[in-house]
Amino acid sequence: MIRYPLLLLAIAVLLGGCTTLRETEPGQTARHQLLLSTAADEASQRISPNLPAGTSVFVNTDHFGSSDDYQSSYAIGAIRAAILKQGYNLAASADEADTIAEVSSGALSIDRRERLLGVPSASVPIPLAGPFKTPEISFWKSKERTGVAKFRLTFYDAETGALQDASDPVYGFSHFDRSSILFFGSTDSNLMPPEVEERRESNAGTQD
Structure with a gap:
């Protein structure tokens, strides 16, 4: 006589025969990093900024976050590059600058939303063996990832501390959306330009 635990285990093994291994170096996936950096x-x-052309600017990041983490260090680099592109010069220290740009981060993170039409995965208790997680069965599934960045910059005179320019916060967004119906899926993303994405897929196809 077949008992229920053994029957459940057999069904779970048959349905869960496909396993995906997630391996990343470092801990964050490349997609996670791209969502943050693109935003x-x-x-x-x-x-x-509304400053005289050629102004020497020191970017003060004391209130931005730790420069040791990937998110903050990349964002600070992007802000400095944007100031250079506007025609200003970067100063190595506040003593050498005409203007101090104080930057802060209001957001630099990822929102996640998932929707499912089907049977979600569930934990099934099996006596003497512990819980077993059944595979998900989806007829339609949507995974949405949105990167959000919010920066504020305030420019003031390096000598007097007088305000020179302060604009509203600037926002940036990125997305990676994946939806599937049974075995057919589609992806919408702004993480990479089309030509870069094609090169990435071509490179992936040559890997073992």
């Missing part, structure tokens, strides 16, 4: 790029492109 930071878009926000930085909206930086447009």
Whole structure:
């Protein structure tokens, strides 16, 4: 006589025969990093201070976040690049600058939303063996990832501390959306230009 735990285990094994291994170096996936960096790029492109051409600017990042983490260090680099592109000079220290640009981050993170039409995965208790997680069965599934960046910049005179320019916060967004119906899926993303995405897929196809 077949008992229920053994029957459930057999069904779970048959349904869950396919396993995907997630391996990343470092801990964050490349997609995670691209969502953050793309949002930071878009926000930085909206930086447009009203200062005399050629002004020497020192970027003060004391209130931005730790420069040791990937998100903050890339975003700070993008902000500095945007200031250079506007025709200003970067000073190595506040003593050498005409203007101090104090930057802060209001957001630099990822929102996630998932929707499912089907049977979600569930934990099934199996006596003497512990819980077993059944595979998900989806007829339609949507995964949405949105990167959000919000920066504020305030420009003041390096000698007097007088305000020179302060604009509204700048925002940037990125997205990676994946939806599937049964075995057919589609992806919408702004993480890479089309030509770069094609090169990435071509390179992936040559890997073992």
